[in-house]
Amino acid sequence: MGMFEPDPAFLATSHELGDLALCQARLQDDVRYPWVVLIPRVEAARELEDLSREDLARLTDEILAAGRAVRALGAQVDKLNVGALGNVTPQLHVHVVGRRVGDPAWPGPVWGHSPAQPYEAEVLAMALVSARAALGL
């Protein structure tokens, strides 16, 4: 997979959960939304079309797994939002976000809406355990 390094922007905004078959999974540091970020460990990938067919199938599996992890965080989830944007951080990554009717950004997208509300340490520790268990990490 070459020289994969997550963009420093991810290190500042999320916590590492671990490595799946394709992606590094991370928990977004915003307690308002159950939110997993998947970063394919493929050097220089920016768009989905930069992945092989085999890696696209792995990514699909990992998006479904991230949805289960989001639900495992315990908050009400009325709708999953899945997005690959990358306008600010072009390294290919996929957001999987659990949305709840009436959450701060509802019904708009979470991206760019408002500053994150970071987890407190004890809640973060529990969230990491729950998300890793759901992802088999």
Add this chain to the structure above:
Amino acid sequence: MGMFEPDPAFLATSHELGDLALCQARLQDDVRYPWVVLIPRVEAARELEDLSREDLARLTDEILAAGRAVRALGAQVDKLNVGALGNVTPQLHVHVVGRRVGDPAWPGPVWGHSPAQPYEAEVLAMALVSARAALGL
């Protein structure tokens, strides 16, 4: 595939391109962004996890094809944005949007940003031809 009907919200905001193996493809009626919407023709699907593995593989292929169609519309595309949200219209659908540095919503998401600027008839006719050709429709 059961009784598939696109939600009326799509009829008001986009133009039908045609049916791919899985999805009805539509051109979003916003001349500011080259933008294809894919709606899996699967009754009652709301989340990606509601699709079979075979349909998920088809959807992946069709997302890549929609990216090619977006590029075929002729505008500069600096980044593709792919999103399955559904907070407003929960019928499962995937947006594939070509983004340009400095476009009206850049670098934020297009969803919920500002009212669409509909195509004029002649430009629309050309866009439909280009998008259908790229999709093999």
